Amino acid sequence: MRPDSRTPAPTGDARPLRIVQVLHSHGYGGAEQHALALMKGLRERGHEVLYAGPSDSWLAGRCAEAGIDHEHLAMVGMYDVVSWLRLRRLVARWRADIVHGHLLRGARYAGWACGRAAAVGTAHATTARKHMQDCRELIAVAEAVRRTLVDAGYDARRITVIHNGVADQPGGDRAALRRELGIGEDEFAVFNAGRFIPDKGQHLLVEAIGQVPGARLYLAGDPATDYGRGVQEAARGRAEVTFLGYRGDVRRLLPAFDAYASSSYREAFPLSLVEAACAGLPIVATDVGGVAEIVRDGQTGVLVPPGNAQALAAALARLAREPARAHALGRQARQLYAGQFTLEHMVTSTEAVYRRALQGGGAR
Incomplete structure (x- = not known):
C-alpha cells in the first residue's frame, strides 16, 4: 500500500484522550460542520473535547448547545502572540493529549502552541501554504487535497486521507x-x-x-x-x-x-x-x-x-x-x-491518527 494513502490503524492504547479542537471562523461552512460533528463523535466515544476559537462564531454557539466546553481564542492573523500564549497555557492547564487545528490558521496555532501535546492539522481545501509544518500528523479531507499538500512540499508519510463523513439520519416523508x-x-x-x-x-x-x-x-x-x-x-x-x-x-x-x-x-x-x-x-x-x-x-x-x-x-x-x-x-x-463516508468511519479514522501522533507520528 502506498504510504500516502495509508488506512489509519488503531494502536494498543485505548485510553480516552483530551483533545483541543482549534478553528478560526466566524461563518458557517463545511469545515465548521465537520469540526462540530467530529467533536460530538469523539465525545460519544468517551474522549474529552474542548473547542478553542472565537466566542462570537457559529461554531461556538453550536458547541454551547451541545454542551461542549469552549475557550475564546481570537487568532488575529497568523502570528497573534497573545492568542498563542493563551492557547499554550490552555493546553498545559487542561493537560491536553492532542491539539487538532482545522484550516491553515487553526493548524498554525495548533502546531505553534501544542507544547507537550501532539499537534494534528486538517487541510480542508485544495490550497496549501507552509502554515502546517509544525503539526506532527496531517489529515486531508480528499485525495485531491493530499496531492496539494505533497506538491507544497509536505512529506506524504505524514498525510492521511480521511474524507468528510456525515451521520446516517432519515429525512422526511x-x-x-x-x-x-x-x-x-x-x-x-x-x-x-x-x-x-x-x-x-x-x-x-x-x-x-x-x-x-x-x-x-x-x-x-x-x-x-x-x-x-x-x-x-x-x-x-x-x-x-x-x-x-x-x-x-x-x-x-x-x-x-x-x-x-x-x-x-x-x-x-x-x-x-x-x-x-x-x-x-x-x-x-x-x-x-x-x-x-x-x-x-x-x-x-x-x-x-x-x-x-x-x-x-x-x-x-x-x-x-x-x-x-x-x-x-x-x-x-x-x-x-x-x-x-459515514460519520463513524471519519471519527474512528481520526482517532487512529491521534494515537499515531502520540507515538511519534510519521516522518518529519
Whole structure:
C-alpha cells in the first residue's frame, strides 16, 4: 500500500484522550460542520473535547448547545502572540493529549502552541501554504487535497486521507415534503444548498434549469450577498427557480427532490454531496477538487466541466428523461456513502491518527 494513502490503524492504547479542537471562523461552512460533528463523535466515544476559537462564531454557539466546553481564542492573523500564549497555557492547564487545528490558521496555532501535546492539522481545501509544518500528523479531507499538500512540499508519510463523513439520519416523508415545498407531482425537482459566493456558481444552475423541460430548481442558502443578489436578479420572473433562503433542515428536505446539482468552480470534498449521497439522490456536479471521489461518473452521478451551464443542463435533462437511470445512480450513491463516508468511519479514522501522533507520528 502506498504510504500516502495509508488506512489509519488503531494502536494498543485505548485510553480516552483530551483533545483541543482549534478553528478560526466566524461563518458557517463545511469545515465548521465537520469540526462540530467530529467533536460530538469523539465525545460519544468517551474522549474529552474542548473547542478553542472565537466566542462570537457559529461554531461556538453550536458547541454551547451541545454542551461542549469552549475557550475564546481570537487568532488575529497568523502570528497573534497573545492568542498563542493563551492557547499554550490552555493546553498545559487542561493537560491536553492532542491539539487538532482545522484550516491553515487553526493548524498554525495548533502546531505553534501544542507544547507537550501532539499537534494534528486538517487541510480542508485544495490550497496549501507552509502554515502546517509544525503539526506532527496531517489529515486531508480528499485525495485531491493530499496531492496539494505533497506538491507544497509536505512529506506524504505524514498525510492521511480521511474524507468528510456525515451521520446516517432519515429525512422526511417524500410526499409530505413535496406538498410542503409546493413541488408538483410530475415536476423534476433539482436541489442545491450552499453559501451564495462566486465559487459556488449558482448562476450557472439558474441558466441551466431553463433548458431542462419540466424541471424546477430549488436553492437553499442566504442570498444576502452581492453575488446572491445577482443570482436573484438573474432569476427574476423565472417560475422554474425557487429560493428557499437559509435552511437549517436541509437533510430533512432532501428526500423531496429528484436530483442534487453542484456548480462549484472550486471545492475540496463538499459535505453537501455526502449528504445528497446519503439521501440516495443522483448527483450532477462539476469536476473540481475531490468531487470525483464521491461523484463517480456514470456510477453515482454525472460529472461535467466547471463553468458550463449547457453541460449541467444536458446532464440534468437526461436524468429527467430517464428516471430508472436516475434511481440507479441514487442507489449506488447511497451504497458508496454507506461504505466510505459515514460519520463513524471519519471519527474512528481520526482517532487512529491521534494515537499515531502520540507515538511519534510519521516522518518529519
